[in-house]
Amino acid sequence: MPGLVVNRIAPGFLAATLGGFPDGLVVVTGSSGKSTTTKMLVAILEAHGKSIFTNPSTANIAQGLTSALLERVDLRGRIDAQIGVLEMDEGHGAQIAPSLAPRVVLLTNVMTDQIDRFHDSEKVAAMLATIAGRATQSVVVNADDGMLLDIVAGQHTATEVVRFGVSRSVLDANPRGLGYTRTASGRIDPTEGTVVTGVNGRSATVSIAGESVEIALPARGTHYAVDAAGALSAAEAVLGNSFDPATAAAAVSAVEPVFGRGEVVTVRGQRVEFVLVQNPASFQLNIDSLERGLDQIFVAVGSDVRDPSYLWPVDSSPLGRVTIVSGSKAYEMALQLSYQGVMIGTVNPDLPAALDEFLALPAPEKGIKTVVFTADSMRRSRAHLGLA
Amino acid sequence: MSPVLGILSVFPELFNVNGDAENAAVLAARSRWSGRSARVIRLALGEKAPESAPGMIVIGSTTDAVLPEAIAALRLLRASLAEWIAAGVPLLAVGTGWELLSDSIELPSGTVDGLGLVPGRAVAADTRVADDLVIASAFGRLTGFENHARNYELPAQTQGLGSIIYGRGNGGGVGASEGLVLGSVIGTHLHGPVLAKNPALADHLLSIALPGYDSRTVPSGRVDDFARAARNVIATRLELALETA
Secondary structure, three states: OHHHHHHHHOOOHHHHHHOOOOOOEEEEEOOOOHHHHHHHHHHHHHHOOOOEEEOOOOOOOHHHHHHHHHHHEOOOOOEOOOEEEEEEOHHHHHHHHHHOOOOEEEEOOOOOOOHHHHOOHHHHHHHHHHHHOOOOOEEEEEOOEHHHHHHHHOOOOOOEEEEEEEOHHHHHOOOOOOOOOOEOOOOOOOOOEEEEEEEEOOEEEEEEOOEEEEEEOOOOOHHHHHHHHHHHHHHHHHHHHHOOHHHHHHHHHOOOOOOOEEEEEEEOOEEEEEEEEOOHHHHHHHHHHOOOOOOOEEEEOOOOOOOHHHHOOOOOHHHOEEEEEEOOOHHHHHHHHHHOOOEEEEEEOOHHHHHHHHHHOOOOOOOOEEEEEEHHHHHHHHHHHOOO | OOOOEEEEEEOOOOOOOOOHHHHHHHHHHHHHHOOOOEEEEEEOOOOOOOOOOOOEEEEOOOOHHHHHHHHHHHHOOHHHHHHHHHOOOOEEEEOHHHHOOOOEEEEOOEEEEOOOOOOOEEEEEEEEEEEEEEEEEEOEEEEEEEEEEEEEEOOOOOEOOEEEEEOOOOOOOOOOEEOEEEOOEEEEOOEOOHHHHOHHHHHHHHHHHOOOOOHHHOOOHHHHHHHHHHHHHHHHHOOOOOOOO
C-alpha cells in the first residue's frame, strides 16, 4: 500500500499537496450523496475550463487519498490541476480536517448512518462541524437539513454560507421526506439560494443565480436533484462571476450515473440496474424511487451491516415481492421483508450462487432486473461478475 | 368476534433508532396470523394517553440527546402507564426505553430521574458495547444485538430476563443477568427486532394479552424458520450449539 508508506515517512505530504492547488480545495462530505455530488461538481468545473484533481469514490480514506495523489504528483510535490475536489467520509474527514484549509466545504446531509460506528446522528453532526470549521471562503449547505443549519449557525462569521434546497411542492411530493435525520421547518426561496423547483422522473428544474435551468438526472429520485443543486451551488461559490448557469446545467446533465446509484449495466446479456443502500434513509429513498411492481428484485445484505436492527425502520413493503434474498445477512433481511408483507421467492446466503441463479432467469416481464445491495455485497458482486 | 388488539407504540418517531418500535408490528402480525385482529396505536410526542387501556405496549430505544425531553413528555402519562402495568398489560421496553422506566439514568450531563415504574437504575459503564447478545431464558435461548454505554443495576430481589451466554447485558457478562421481568413487563438490552428474531418471546407476551392464544396454532412457519436460521448464523459465529427445527 503506497499510500500507507508515504503517510508514515512523510506525514505532511497529504496536507502540503492538498494545500497546493492554485484555485483551492473543495471538500464534499455528509452522510449520503457524496459520490454523485462530487462527480457533478467536477463535471461543472471542467466544463468551465478548470483542470481538476479528484479522488476515486471508493478511496475516501487517508491512505487511498494519498495513493491517488501519488499517481498525479510531480517531482516537486505539485499536482497538475487548478482545483482539488475531494469526497470525504465524515469520520475520516474529521480526522484529517485539522491539517487542511479547504476554500469550500459542501455538506450534503445527516442521515442516521452506520449505527455501530458513529452511534448517533449527533456524533455525525459534530464531525461535519469539524470539517466545515476549516472552510476559508464558503460552507455550502443543504438548507432542508435541520442539523446542518445548526452547524452553520455555530460557525464563525468570516465564512460565507451558501444554501441549496428544494421547494415546498417538491418536498410535499415526497411524503416520507428526503431521509434527513431532522428536516428543517422552512424552505428557502430562490432569492436565498439554489432551489430545486420541480422533479419529473429523470429531469428537474433548478433555480440558480437568478436563472431557472432544466437538468437531466443520472437516475430517478429527488435526492439526485438535491445532489445537483449542491454541486451547482458549490461550483458557483468556486467560480464566482465566471459561473455560467447554462454551461453548468449542460455539464450536470451529461454526468453518467455512478455504479450502484442508478447505473444500468449489461451483465451476461441481461440489463441490470444496481442500487446501493448506504444507510436506512437511502434504503428508503431507493425503495420509494423504484418502479412499482418490478418482476425481479434481488436484495443482498452483507457483513457491513453488523447490526441488522438497522434494516428495521425501513418500510420495504413497496418492493411487493423479492425474487432472491442473499448475502451473509440474508435471513435477517428475509425476516424484515416478511414482517413488511413482502413476498419472498428464495433465500440463499451464498451470494455468487444466488447472483448466478438470478441472472439465469429469463428477462422480466416488467421493468429490468434490479439488484439492491449494501456496500459489502456490492463489492463481492462486482468481483464475482467481473465488473470494474 | 373478538375485539381488536390495540398495541400502543410509544413515541415511534423518536424511539425507533434501532428499529425497536417495529416490535409492535411484529406483535400485530402474529396476532393476525392467529386469527385475532390487531392494530398498532402510534402515540406521538405531546399526545394524550389513550382513554382506554391498550392490549399491549412497546417502548423502543432512542438517543441520549432526546432522552430528557422524552422522559418529561412521558411523565405526563405516568399515571396511565402505572395503572396499565398494575392491570397486567404486557409491556416490552428496549434499551433506553427500558431505562426511562427505571429509578434513574446516569447521562454524561448528569443523572436524571426515570419514571420509577420498574426497580433498578441505569448507570454509566466504562465502555460502550456494540455486539451480539445471547441469553438463556424461560423462553428458550434469546439472540440479538446490544449497543449501549450504560449498565443496569438490578435490585437483588428483581428477576432478570435471562442469564448471559454471550455479551454484557446488565453489566456482569457471561453467567450474570440480562434484562428485567416484572409481572408482564419485560425490559431488555436486546435491541431492534427482538420479537421477530425470537418469536417465543413474542408469543409469551401475546399469550398474556390474548386469552386462548396458542402459539402452536399460529401459521408462521416460514417466517419463524427465517428467524431460527438468522439466530443460527450468529450461533455459528459465536461457536454455540445450533438450534434444530
